[in-house]
Structure formats: structure tokens, C-alpha cells
Amino acid sequence: MTLTPAYNYRPALWFAGLLLALLFVERLITLQPQFALQPALPAAVTFDLLAGIPLLFYFFIVRRYRLPVTTVVGAFGGALALGYYLIPAGQQQYLGWARQSLVLLEAGVLVVAVANLRRLVRAYAEAARRSADFVENLNAAFAAVFRRSMAPLVSEVVMFRYALLGWWARPEVGAGQRAFSNHRDSGFLALVITCCALSVIETAAMHMLVSRWNATAAVVVLVLDVYTLVFLLAHLRAVMLRPATLENGQLLVRIGFAWRFAVPVQAVVHADELRDTPEPDKLTLNLAKLLFTAPNVRLTFAESVTITGLYGIRRQTKQVALYVDDRAEFLRQLRTKLSTD
Structure with missing residues (x-):
């Protein structure tokens, strides 16, 4: 038996390492006393952030993982937010100009997203005529629209769909298929429901405990706990729907x-x-x-x-x-x- 990962995580690690190095250097520059006295320094830091981060994202993430080029706009927005965090308020005039351009970029991305969404809906409807399998139909729709596998994105969409909307869905069994369930007699339902209940209690207790120490850490822990709960609920419902x-x-x-x-x-x-x-x-x-x-x-x-x-x-x-x-x-x-x- 062999394990074959669909993606090589080395480019993502390179991106993360170079991003941290860039932020560390820019932070050192903004802490220098002469930063507020030399107009060229705020302009240089702004350029490094707004050009460097999207370029790193493009070369190490977009190209290596074959993502849509429009995702670079998200990296540009993240770079802009980091700029407001790193650069003192008195030297943020260049960020204001970039913020205006971001509005135009976001409008363009929205138009592309709406067009792709319509294509995705049509491609999914076409796949659903041949199969009752939601996951496979969604994979097929993404592959048809973007001409590449989008398995990580599909997995996230699928998880939230089963967790939030799967309670109204029908079992994914086509006409003529003989279904064999795997959750009724195994104790699976009782165990997962118990884990979900305990997760809610643990989340509330952990959030209150960590918030006394650090508010940011408390938010991170809360997000991770909620994500885990969503995954458990999605898994519970998906097992019931997919025999x-x-x-x-x-x-x-x-x-x-x-x-x-x-x-x-x-x-x-x-x-x-x-x-x-x-x-x-x-x-x-x-x-x-x-x-x-x-x-x-x-x-x-x-x-x-x-x-x-x-x-x-x-x-x-x-x-x-x-x-x-x-x-x-x-x-x-x-x-x-x-x-x-």
C-alpha cells in the first residue's frame, strides 16, 4: 500500500518561510528612528509589502498549485492589511493609494467569480444527471470549469455543505443501486454525537480559560475548536448519506x-x-x-x-x-x- 499526496507542500513551506523573513526585515526597518524622517523609507516598505507578497504568492503558490491567477488579489489584500499593521499611522499615505486600487481589483474579481459560479452551477447540474454522488459531481464541475483538480477547495466546500446543509439532503443513492449502510449498528452515531457535545463544552471552557491569558490566542483556539466541530458534524451526516x-x-x-x-x-x-x-x-x-x-x-x-x-x-x-x-x-x-x- 502506498500513499500518494496530491500536492507537494514544499512550495507552501518556502512561501511561508520567505514571507516571515520579509515581514521580519520590514518590521526592523519600521522600528528605526529615521523611518519617520526619510520619506523614501515608508514608500520602500509599502512597495516591498504590496509587490513582494503577491509575487511570492504567485510564484510559490499560484504557479506551483495551478490556482486561478485571480487569487493573487487576495494576497494583495492581505499585504495591504499587513501594511496597515506594520507601518506607523503617520506614514501610511501610500497605502491609501493602494487601497483605492484594491477596490477596482476586487470588482474585477467579483465579476470573474460570478461568471465562474454560473459555469460551476451548470457543470454540476450536468454531472448530477449522471450520478447521485455530490462529492464526485462537485469535483467534476470544478475540473470542467478550471481545467484542473481543485481537491483541497472541494474538500472544504463539501465539509461545510454536509455540516450546515446536509441535514435536508437525501441519501446519495441512484436508481437501481443497492445500498449498504455502515452507521446503524456500529455505534458510530452515538459516539460522534457524544464527541460533538463534549466538543461544545470543551470549546466554551477553553475559550474562557485562554482569554484570561491572551485574547488573540483565545480567538485562534475558538476558531480551531469550531472547525473541528464542523468537521465532526459533516462526517456524521456524510456517513449517513453516502453508503x-x-x-x-x-x-x-x-x-x-x-x-x-x-x-x-x-x-x-x-x-x-x-x-x-x-x-x-x-x-x-x-x-x-x-x-x-x-x-x-x-x-x-x-x-x-x-x-x-x-x-x-x-x-x-x-x-x-x-x-x-x-x-x-x-x-x-x-x-x-x-x-x-
Whole structure:
């Protein structure tokens, strides 16, 4: 089994390191006594921030990760905000000029965003005619509009969709698909709901505790805790909406929005029933871990299959361990299709 990350994080680390170095140097300059006495220094610092940060972002983030060029406007806005933080109030006249240009840039980005949003809606509607899988349809829509994989962005959109809007959604099972749930008999629902309740209590207590020490740190901790709670809620609802399915000789396995793979039934060479929790095995990918239960089915494939995960992560494996509520019926259906196809 091999792990293949969809993205190389080295460019992002380079960007972060150079950004911190730039901010450190500019901060030292603004603290010098002669900074307020020499007009060229505020102009130079402003230029370094407003030109340097977007350029670094473009070369290390936009080009390396193939993001839309319009995202540079966001980096320019961030550089402007840092400028107001680093440069003393009396020397911020150049920032005022840049702020006016930012309004025009934001207007242009808004026009592009609206146009892309309309294209995304049309592309998603087209994909939804062929599949009931929300995640795959959204991935297909982004790929059709932007001509590249946008897996990290799609993962974030998907998470908030399931957490906030998934409670009104229907199970993602198409006509003719035989669905096999993996949350009803495992204790998954009770465990995640308990974790969510404890997370709310912990968030409130931690926020009050940290706020006595540092207000900024308290806000950071609060944001991280809320993000964790949103992830848990999204995972809870996604597991309920995205069961494994069998249809026309095709096996589709989904673990919430975290893992997914689809293979022809004929790719399965062994379908075994697991009575006890298997020993850790580097050759077997245990997909039941995110259901917080022991697997009860093991599938072995003739060749390595690709398991797609969050943020574009991919794993290659020849064997997976699953949990299925109706294990007997799942294995019966799978073996029947193996014998007839």
C-alpha cells in the first residue's frame, strides 16, 4: 500500500518561510528612528509589502498549485492589511493609494467569480444527471470549469455543505443501486454525537480559560475548536448519506466524504467475513477506522485500486477492510454478482 499526496507542500513551506523573513526585515526597518524622517523609507516598505507578497504568492503558490491567477488579489489584500499593521499611522499615505486600487481589483474579481459560479452551477447540474454522488459531481464541475483538480477547495466546500446543509439532503443513492449502510449498528452515531457535545463544552471552557491569558490566542483556539466541530458534524451526516452501493457489476465504497473508491465487481478476488478485529497489517487499508469500529469485511483485489481521500490524497492498495451493517447480505450480493458476471 502506498500513499500518494496530491500536492507537494514544499512550495507552501518556502512561501511561508520567505514571507516571515520579509515581514521580519520590514518590521526592523519600521522600528528605526529615521523611518519617520526619510520619506523614501515608508514608500520602500509599502512597495516591498504590496509587490513582494503577491509575487511570492504567485510564484510559490499560484504557479506551483495551478490556482486561478485571480487569487493573487487576495494576497494583495492581505499585504495591504499587513501594511496597515506594520507601518506607523503617520506614514501610511501610500497605502491609501493602494487601497483605492484594491477596490477596482476586487470588482474585477467579483465579476470573474460570478461568471465562474454560473459555469460551476451548470457543470454540476450536468454531472448530477449522471450520478447521485455530490462529492464526485462537485469535483467534476470544478475540473470542467478550471481545467484542473481543485481537491483541497472541494474538500472544504463539501465539509461545510454536509455540516450546515446536509441535514435536508437525501441519501446519495441512484436508481437501481443497492445500498449498504455502515452507521446503524456500529455505534458510530452515538459516539460522534457524544464527541460533538463534549466538543461544545470543551470549546466554551477553553475559550474562557485562554482569554484570561491572551485574547488573540483565545480567538485562534475558538476558531480551531469550531472547525473541528464542523468537521465532526459533516462526517456524521456524510456517513449517513453516502453508503456503499452495488449496481450493474460496479462496487462503490464511500466512508463519509473521507474515502471513496469504485471498482468492477470482477476486480474482487476474495470477499471474507471478519469475526475479530484483524491485527494491524501494512498491506490492508482499514477504512473502518473513521467509523470508530472494527471492520467486519475484507476485500482483496486482483490489482491495486486507487482509494481517493480528502484534499486529493490517494492510496494504492490490493486489500481493504470495511464495516457494513448488513454484512451477510453484502457478501451474498457481492458473491452472487461475482458468480454471474
